[in-house]
Amino acid sequence: MKFTIQRDAFVQSVADVSKAISPRTTIQILTGIKIVADQDGITLTGSDSDLSIESFIPKEKDGEELVNIQEEGSIVLQARFFGDMIKKLPETSIEVAVNDQFIAQITSGGSVFNINGIDPDEYPRLPDVEEADLFRMPKNLLKTLIRQTAFAVSSVETRPILTGIHWHLEDSVLTCTATDSHRLAMRMAKVDDNENNLSFSNVVIPGKTLTELNKILNDTDELLEVVVAGNQILFKGDYFLLYSRLLEGNYPATKNMIPTGSKTSVKLETKRLLDAIERALLLSREGKNNVVHVKNLESGELEITSVTPEVGKVTEHVTTMSYEGDELKISFNGKNLIDALRVMEASEVHINFTGAMSPFVLKPIDEDHMLHLFSPVRTY
Amino acid sequence: MKFTIQRDAFVQSVADVSKAISPRTTIQILTGIKIVADQDGITLTGSDSDLSIESFIPKEKDGEELVNIQEEGSIVLQARFFGDMIKKLPETSIEVAVNDQFIAQITSGGSVFNINGIDPDEYPRLPDVEEADLFRMPKNLLKTLIRQTAFAVSSVETRPILTGIHWHLEDSVLTCTATDSHRLAMRMAKVDDNENNLSFSNVVIPGKTLTELNKILNDTDELLEVVVAGNQILFKGDYFLLYSRLLEGNYPATKNMIPTGSKTSVKLETKRLLDAIERALLLSREGKNNVVHVKNLESGELEITSVTPEVGKVTEHVTTMSYEGDELKISFNGKNLIDALRVMEASEVHINFTGAMSPFVLKPIDEDHMLHLFSPVRTY
Structure with a gap:
């Protein structure tokens, strides 16, 4: 050679x-x-x-x-x-x-x-993937889908299926879901280039595969081919191929977990909320659970507090854009909320609470293509 | 409060x-x-x-x-x-x-x-430093002196005195020397603002002190006061004070180590030499001694080689600006030479070799305010 x-x-x-x-x-x-x-x-x-x-x-x-x-x-x-x-x-x-x-x-x-x-x-041979059924999507859209879901996969191997991201394609709408069982990130997107009206379900792609793919893809609207065949997925660009094994097993039925009602509905500026929660966790860097406590004040503001014994206490007051419904008093992992707020592109967000011990939903205001779900934690 | x-x-x-x-x-x-x-x-x-x-x-x-x-x-x-x-x-x-x-x-x-x-x-009280005798120097000059010597201090505590930088002030010339016994960096500078004609010797400042001072000082020609009193040194700026204990013990008499003659004298472009040695060490990242072998070729070039068994061998040819004297065949720690070349401001350097088993001297061409000394290593 x-x-x-x-x-x-x-x-x-x-x-x-x-x-x-x-x-x-x-x-x-x-x-x-x-x-x-x-x-x-x-x-x-x-x-x-x-x-x-x-x-x-x-x-x-x-x-x-x-x-x-x-x-x-x-x-x-x-x-x-x-x-x-x-x-x-x-x-x-x-x-x-x-x-x-x-x-x-x-x-x-x-x-x-x-x-x-x-x-x-x-050197081992690469898998043979039959390229019959495929759909195409712009590279930059795929990058966004990955960025807005991959962070929520589980990092522990106790339930291997949760280390992957679930893809579901139906009526040319791709739904991507990731959860570690304490929080869930879901993102939907319309797939325009789907000639054969391909659909699939229970395709679970390892988190690492999509994270590495995101690093390789340039941020353009060039189309990328996606082929799902057997237990393999293939991403095909002009000068590269990425093959990945799919995860085996059944992904949990996440749809039922998402509450539809709301007891308290709050609209906030994304950056204001993000900054406040980041500050609330500053003293608890060593803390294992990153718990923050949130309650509403008569002024219409939210009060966010975090206590780290021996170090001190942080209190944050966050102005809301609107507050409707019941009184609020809830505790949760603030780090999980930070992760979700960081990947939101919307400057304003909507949170629906359904009670102190029920999961709550974070969405961009007036949009349904993205949803984040968080479990509260019990504190006495 | x-x-x-x-x-x-x-x-x-x-x-x-x-x-x-x-x-x-x-x-x-x-x-x-x-x-x-x-x-x-x-x-x-x-x-x-x-x-x-x-x-x-x-x-x-x-x-x-x-x-x-x-x-x-x-x-x-x-x-x-x-x-x-x-x-x-x-x-x-x-x-x-x-x-x-x-x-x-x-x-x-x-x-x-x-x-x-x-x-x-x-909280402990800061030391009392009598501010009788002092000299002043521009912050940016002091930063340069630190950057060009501090890297050469010893990082092991077997001879604690070598973890410091030796300062010697005489006739308003400050000489800074650092050595780990395998390589030595020396830098001299004229001190203009020395009213009382202060002089001192055997002042050994911990490497950490000067490294941290370098981080704090901004790169301007504002004057900084330097006070040496007892076993303390004090650096005094407009809005800050830095006190440091001095190292105790006698610093080795480094002057006698520096060879004055030369058997082979080579002039090279700094960047060309630096790039070649960096590449020569690329395969030996895991290697303990970073040894490179240098010899002259009939073409007037230097050949630099480095061998890492099981991985491979690198051969670099470096053009010289001039080559005078005996044939050259020497082995040394290439990492030490890289450290020195990186802090040189001169675009052209002069190396004087005094034999395969004798230390060699690196200087900017036609300048005497800076000198680097390296011991060869024995290879069979």
Whole structure:
């Protein structure tokens, strides 16, 4: 194998496929990046066996030569050093040559790196995903869906299904839901480009898959293809493929958990509420539960308090835009509310409380495409 | 105690004095910031008992009211939460009120923090430094002296004196030297403002003291007073004082270590050499000794190599501006050379080698105010 490649394109692709590689893997071959040179260009692959990312660098793009292939072939090289190494090479052009002993010689200007590689035949094959049924959505919309739900997945493995995000597609409306059983984030979006009127349910995508995908996608309205087949999902862009295993098991029926009524309805400015809760938790950084207590005042304001014994107490008064219904006295995990408020794009929010020991709902004002649900905590 | 203070001035002073506070201290009172309100303004103090920083916020500065004192008094408050807390308060004006039980109430807009404080009488007294003999130097010059020497102090406590920086003042020339016994950094500067022709020797300032001082000083040519008295050094600016204990013991006579002759003399571009050595060490991040091997080529270039078994080998060719004298073949800790090259302001450097097993000297070309010395390592 021997080729010359443009540095910036190489650096970008290596960074993308590296996101699938786990530094903790015990499978030697998966610590590497597979590099394949054929007559069309260079294909890079990184994988942790559940998630695989493939990036393609064509010989030419927009009239600019990116790769010049002198000899086809393939190699697997350690990912750990590789990204850093090519980023720091002195010239914009890099030559890669591999000999029979799987030693790669990387040359650029006055720098020569001789790196021990691994036989590419040992590298696992990527899953075969049948591309019959697919829908398309803009990359920036997908990024928003991920950002507004992925934070709410469970980080503990006691119920593995909750470490994923549930996708449901019906009548060209995609509903994404994540919950750790104490809070829930739900976001819906219309999918315009769905020719075959594809629908599915109980597709649970690992949180890590979507978090890494979000890092790779650029924030444009270019369309991305999404294919669901068997226990795999495939995201397909112009020059990359991301394959991921789906989580097995039944996702809880979250729809029934969401209260429809309301005993107390409060409208607030998002930033004012967020700042107040952040300050209320400042003293409890070490605290395990991040509990804040909220009650209404006669002035129409909300009073938010948090007590950390031995350190002190914080009291915050937050102006409301409107307050309707019963008196309010509730305690909950303030950190969870902060997480949700941070991903809301709306400048004003609506909270519906249904009692001191019932879950409450946070939404943008007058919008139904997004919903956050929080369980209260019992305090005596 | 009760006062109202302008937030930004308070935040800045708290950040400054916090730099003296050690998060690992076992002395409860030293985890706090002492706050004193008197008729002139607010004085804040932080200390780890070796290093103490005092910051003063006057009632008025440049015609702007910074503090309004309603009642004089003092308190000690936990540093850990305090900086973060006042930074996030909603209004630009902050009210601080302390009651008889040492509970401080911090109010700003709709936020009220009640913080448990400590009796200020328990706080240790700052050292008494007689301010008879002093010299003055611009803050930005002092910052440069610190930056160009402090990195070379020893980080291990086996020879405590080497964790400090040696200052020597004679004929109004200040010489700063730091060494960890494998490399040495020396920087000299003329001190213009030295009325009483002060001189001293064997003043060894803890590396931490100067590193923290560098963080506090702004990069201007305002003068700073330096007082050395007994086993203390005091740095005195317009609104702050930094006291530090000096290290006890005799600093090694470093002057005799510096070779005066030269067997091989090489001139190089700083950036080219720095980039090449950084790349040469890319594969050896895990390596303990960071050894690079340097030899001259017939072309007049230097060849720098580094081998990490199992990973690979890097070869760098560096163009020289001039090469004079004997053949060169030497091995040394490349990381140490990187540290020195990063703080050099000169774009071109001069290296004098005196043999494969003798220390070599790095200097800016045609300048004598700065010198770096490196020991080679033996490799077989």
